Amino acid sequence: MWKTFYIKPNEIGILYHRSDFKKILQPGTYTYFGKHWQVTTYDLNQPEAKIENLELLLRNHSSELQEYLLVVRTGFNQAALVRWGQNWVSVPPNQLRAFWRGFIEVETHLFNVTESLALPAEFVQQLRGIALNGIKKFQISEYEIGLLYVQNNFVQPLESGEYAFWAIDRDVTVRTLSRIVPNPDFPLEEVLIERHPEFVAAYCEIVQLQNQQVAIARYQGKVIAILKPCSRKLFWRGVEVEVIDINTDATLPPRLIAELVSGLPETLALSRNCLHICEVPAQYLGLLYINQEFQTQLQPGMHVWWLFGRSLQTQVFDLRQQTLEVSGQDILSKDKVPLRLNLTAGYRIIDPLRAKNGLVDIVGYLYKELQFALRGAVGERTLDALLEDKGAIDNSIFEYIRQKTADYGIEVDSVGVKDIILPGEIKTILSKVVEAEKAAQANVVRRREETAATRSMLNTARVMEDNPVALRLKELEVLERIAEKIEKIQVNGSLDSILTDLIRINR
Template sequence: MKRVRIHLGKVGLVFKNGNYQKVITEGVHWLGFNQSILIYDLSHQFHTTVATEILLKDEALVSLLDIVEVKDNELVLVYENDNFKSILSAGRYLFWKGLINRKFQKVDTSKIYITEHIDKSLFSNYELAKYIRAFEVFSYEKAVLLVDDLYTKTLTGGTYRFWRNNTSVKISKVDMRQLQLEIAGQELLTKDKANIRINFYTNYKVTDIEKALLENKDYEKQLYVAMQLALRKYIGQYSLDELLENKEDVSKVVLEASVEVAKKLGVKILDCGIRDIILPGDMKEIMNQVLVAQKKAQANIITRREETASTRSLLNTAKLMEENEMLYKLKEMEYVEKIADKIGEISVSGNGNMVKQLKEIFAVNK
């Protein structure tokens, strides 16, 4: 006989000649010949090399165990004393009862939506995260959800999680803010055969995400081509001078021509316009020469106008002085004063009229 003590928090399995006989709990026990014992800690999961089917025939042992059966496409979340501990995949698991308060939450991973109540903090835990697909849609975005490549619904801003399984789950996102499309360096011929390059811009917003993503492929590229073709079509109807003078009108025409195409793509064009018109080097030189000639012509016109006005003023003054002798004398004295400002010293002699003498000094012999 052999005396064995089982302490608190422990349990023992008795074997005879290698065959399981019974389970013993806390207390003092006696073992007979050819009997052996395996002692287990109740705080740990129960692992054994003996077939569980044999052990579970003992009702006394079964009453001491939590038996967890996990099927395919299932997971079990294990909580110990209300704290997450581990995740169990397909299989059978045995846990000792009595010492630790364990809870088991079973989830079905064969579906795509996570309908079970799981604390969000666990989604960042690697043990659980590896079974989950996560997609993030920003507040300024919308997305279409495709399940097995079939449209399911439209998603707004937020984080979306789905169980990772054999079902294909995809999302396709679109920025719903105002966007800008640049059509740069377009080489075009004007009506008068001038070769120019134009940088054109378009501001637009996506208004129908299903139409943009599901009914059209690469809607942005299609919008680019549509705007490009409209620009080419209407630029050819203007001469270079008309184009330079009426850039805003050209933009309005291109906008009106592109509205219907944009609507079919699920977008709305807000505005568009010509940013730059770039001329070749020789054309730029010619334009500069024309500009200089125009400015010179304008300057000549202004000069002639001023000369004409000045001559007309002199003529009017002469007529007044001819009719009024006093005005003539005053004008004469004014000119004498101006001449005197430029002379350092003047000597006048005799008792004659001073003004008369000055007149004789400055008079021009005819």
Template structure:
């Protein structure tokens, strides 16, 4: 006895008999004989057949209700429903039901892995899409070189650059275009007079030819260290310790002049360099300290003798003035007597007009 069954509007049916596919059924009411197997499929989803897709596509009625998307081995496709990205299709043949939703498909050739600029960036936030892309960010102060399959393609400016994951390798090498401050670690240098010392050297540089730096220079920092260290060794090796200490400010300009041609060949320029510290061995520092102490003592002795000479000269000039002017001598005498009497509690003198003579006699006699 036939059984009544109904296929809803959002479903599609495939009828099987004894395991073999018979026909495609649209929404509606049907009477099925016993033993018939009706399988329903959600028309809003991708059609995943219970067997080889090509066998089912032999049914013209079924094929007319499906959108077939062919994605080749080097391709990838995005699925859009009502203008919104819903997922990714990998290589293979894919089938979607027609009619329920407005779908569109966009196929990309991954042999050109960079995503086109006209692709809506909101589509890249879909989890299935995120798994298939790689993003490289270049900051406003950076430039970058793009290599695809180990071949240089172009120089990239600031921005975000999106590429499909594929059999082709994609590498983005970046360089900072800002002024860089670098310190050369202290190293042992031998002076002309065989003294070992250490110099901490600093310099600034910036990239002026990013193409050369990114495509021709390997390990930029190491090359800079070697260049400046060799120039420092050349300068220090031709001067004695005393000459180096006297000409410390000249080291920076000398080193810059020496390395300038090499910096140009590396795509760089440098305008400032100088010595941060000169570190002497312990025994040399002790000797220098002793020399400094001796020099300061000698300077102090010279100053002391100069002051003593000036004081003696002043006394001589004062004596000459007193000898030539009795009144001045008398005033000076009164000044000293005043100072002396301040320290005496009581002095006895006789009356008369020669009071000062009596005071002088008393003070001279120790009374």
């Protein structure tokens, strides 16, 4: 029995007899006698020879197979790159792979991954744009620096460029940091400082502060960070660091106040949590307490201190004249008349330290004492006395409050009752009383005037009785007044009888 096999031009075959390897068959036609012959063909367009039992065949027929196959065998610490034509394939450790020779150019490259996970630069360029299993590629821009981590352990820094690393049985990552930012967030910064001093020395400025030390980091003249005591921080090289000892004096000098407080808004945002700021306006006085103990008085101006390691408190007092209103006080007078009063007081703080040490709430204390003084002054007087002499109330309250505030460094300059508001029914009664008093006064004036007028008329009559000429003048005066108010007068008789005869007036 004959068996014929045809191998196509783009194929290659392996001849077996009863599963035993016999030979490699090139393209062509082959005829063999017997039924136990068989041929396995492989497409040469797929350069990798995926042959069953390859390890066994190489052990028994190595010389014959090596003529047709490029065999790639990697150890536990090796990996390989195989190129056929323009294509590439990666071979991980502990692998046996074979590729057909002759049909397409094939070459192989072995790499020791124990010595270096990085691929040489010439291979990185050739593999550009090609994705391969077990290989990770990274691009570092010119404004960046990369940190290579293998199994989350830092290995080395990477300058700008293209990189490829074997990542077959381990995790390989690259964390990029911007060179433009002078204080980037270094990953695991403490580990870099402790375990990789060579990297720190080559690329970084390290700041390590003792207790009672702070530091200001500047880049190109601009503040980029403020460091607390006992802190450590990495910066890129080129950062200037000023270390300040705050053990003896935590006060900021004017140059730092101008830079950290009055300078750029972003600088103030950096320093806000590090500084205690107190601005004392003109006509004010400030008090400084450190760790709950009074230290000094603060004159007008900007005052700034470092906060670290101490508790600071400041309070600012207005030394100008101030006004306090005590409004809507409902009080009974001595004769049980309910009144509502509004009081105004003018005061100034002349000794802020005494006021602060003696009073928790200055305004609250003044308000309360003015209430007491007002109630005492009003409750001791009747309504009539209050209405007759409001100044007496002011003087009474003034004397009382002046004595109360003298020991606290507060000077009361003036006290005055602005309003005394009566209930509606009391207002009505007082209005009637006033109306009656005024009516009585008007009657007295009216009677006095009437008496004077009568006395004047009697005197005039006596004069006319003894002097006819005066009587005639009076008659003419009356006639003149009448003539001013009418258009036409007709007189019957002589002028002598003008006041006794009929006068007819036509209008």
